[in-house]
Amino acid sequence: MYIIIVGAGQVGYYLTKTLLDEGYEVTLVDWNYDRVQLLEQELGEVVIYASGSSITGLEKAGCSRADVIVAVTGDDEDNLVISQLGKRYFQVPKAIARINNPKNENIFNELGIGTTISGTTSIVDAIEGYVAKKKISTLLTFDHNEMALVELELPEEAPVVNRRISEIALPYECLIALILRGRDVLFAKGDTLLQANDLIIAISTQSGRENLREVLLGKTGEGQ
Amino acid sequence: MGNKKPVTEGKGANNIMKVIIVGCGRAGSLLATELMEVGHEVAIIDRNPLAFDKLSGEFQGNMLVGTGIDEEVLVNAGIREAEVVFSLAKGDNTNIMVGQIAKFLFKVPRVMVRIVDPRMRRFYEEEIGLSCYCQTEISVNFYKNFLTGGSQPCI
Numbered sequence: 001m002y003i004i005i006v007g008a009g010q011v012g013y014y015l016t017k018t019l020l021d022e023g024y025e026v027t028l029v030d031w032n033y034d035r036v037q038l039l040e041q042e043l044g045e046v047v048i049y050a051s052g053s054s055i056t057g058l059e060k061a062g063c064s065r066a067d068v069i070v071a072v073t074g075d076d077e078d079n080l081v082i083s084q085l086g087k088r089y090f091q092v093p094k095a096i097a098r099i100n101n102p103k104n105e106n107i108f109n110e111l112g113i114g115t116t117i118s119g120t121t122s123i124v125d126a127i128e129g130y131v132a133k134k135k136i137s138t139l140l141t142f143d144h145n146e147m148a149l150v151e152l153e154l155p156e157e158a159p160v161v162n163r164r165i166s167e168i169a170l171p172y173e174c175l176i177a178l179i180l181r182g183r184d185v186l187f188a189k190g191d192t193l194l195q196a197n198d199l200i201i202a203i204s205t206q207s208g209r210e211n212l213r214e215v216l217l218g219k220t221g222e223g224q
Numbered sequence: 225m226g227n228k229k230p231v232t233e234g235k236g237a238n239n240i241m242k243v244i245i246v247g248c249g250r251a252g253s254l255l256a257t258e259l260m261e262v263g264h265e266v267a268i269i270d271r272n273p274l275a276f277d278k279l280s281g282e283f284q285g286n287m288l289v290g291t292g293i294d295e296e297v298l299v300n301a302g303i304r305e306a307e308v309v310f311s312l313a314k315g316d317n318t319n320i321m322v323g324q325i326a327k328f329l330f331k332v333p334r335v336m337v338r339i340v341d342p343r344m345r346r347f348y349e350e351e352i353g354l355s356c357y358c359q360t361e362i363s364v365n366f367y368k369n370f371l372t373g374g375s376q377p378c379i
Contacts, residue, residue: 055344056343077315077317078317080321081321081344084352085347088347089347103294107293107329110328111324
């Protein structure tokens with residue numbers, strides 16, 4: 001498996017090291033000469049000096065035989081071009097792009113830029129999950145960010161406490177998958193009885209998330 | 225230039241268009257000024273507010289500070305009603321992203337982006353379907369023409 005990483009910032013650097021440790025063949029591409037020289041001392045010829053958002057630079061990195069291309073520069077326009085070139089010009093099977101500004105998530109998804117990872121959004125979700133227990137946190141997104149694996153904790157006053165899953169009118173586009181209760185993992189079935197402090201893991205479309213929250217936590221879940 | 229009367233020849237007297245220009249560099253500022261002078265409605269976007277100094281003092285179009293890859297800035301510039309978008313920012317990648325936002329997200333009928341790298345120009349034109357202008361290719365043709373003694377260069 002050959003992986004090309006474009007952008008030798010902190011993310012690119014640690015990602016390269018981790019993937020090398022796991023035995024993958026990796027090339028790290030950056031167009032900052034000083035940064036490349038510095039990293040070359042540690043990582044050797046894995047690091048190359050080239051423009052990862054140009055056809056010539058990606059050719060130099062051997063992009064046509066890559067299995068995965070990862071764009072983790074600090075500029076979203078560069079990450080967009082890198083993944084687009086990877087997918088459409090070099091036919092790399094898997095392209096992953098980092099999104100720095102969460103406002104660009106919608107644009108990347110609309111333009112079909114492979115899998116996207118937004119560090120900012122994850123951190124915001126983590127904060128919101130921490131600050132307000134009454135919120136849904138996203139654990140993972142897939143299918144171009146359309147689908148999400150979400151988690152939420154049931155407070156004692158939640159309307160669904162002491163009700164069976166079959167009695168709850170769940171939105172069509174949501175599915176409760178697991179219930180974590182203390183140390184127990186319960187696979188959600190129709191007759192599973194929900195209890196206070198249950199941690200619910202559900203699969204939902206992004207648009208179904210708020211409906212799911214309302215059904216499980218009640219309409220006053222936020223801002224109270 | 226200098227003619228302040230709206231152009232009335234050509235396809236009809238009311239051929240006024242809503243135009244957005246991203247990047248107020250030498251080309252962007254001149255284009256904005258000239259389009260405004262012939263009566264078009266022009267909005268121009270640049271990250272650097274000082275860039276607008278390059279516009280002629282008589283420029284009356286909308287000037288917006290921000291980046292053209294920001295949907296909000298584009299909406300404020302009137303992209304929902306725009307008929308034409310030119311993306312002439314410094315970096316190819318910025319123009320490529322602006323072009324795709326304008327063409328595929330906002331469905332602007334006519335979008336033109338500047339791409340300096342000829343190979344990228346070819347890819348984005350042929351594979352992605354953006355209309356591109358590559359000054360490198362055009363300059364090189366001009367020089368070659370000059371070399372072979374061509375009397376009428378491409379402009």
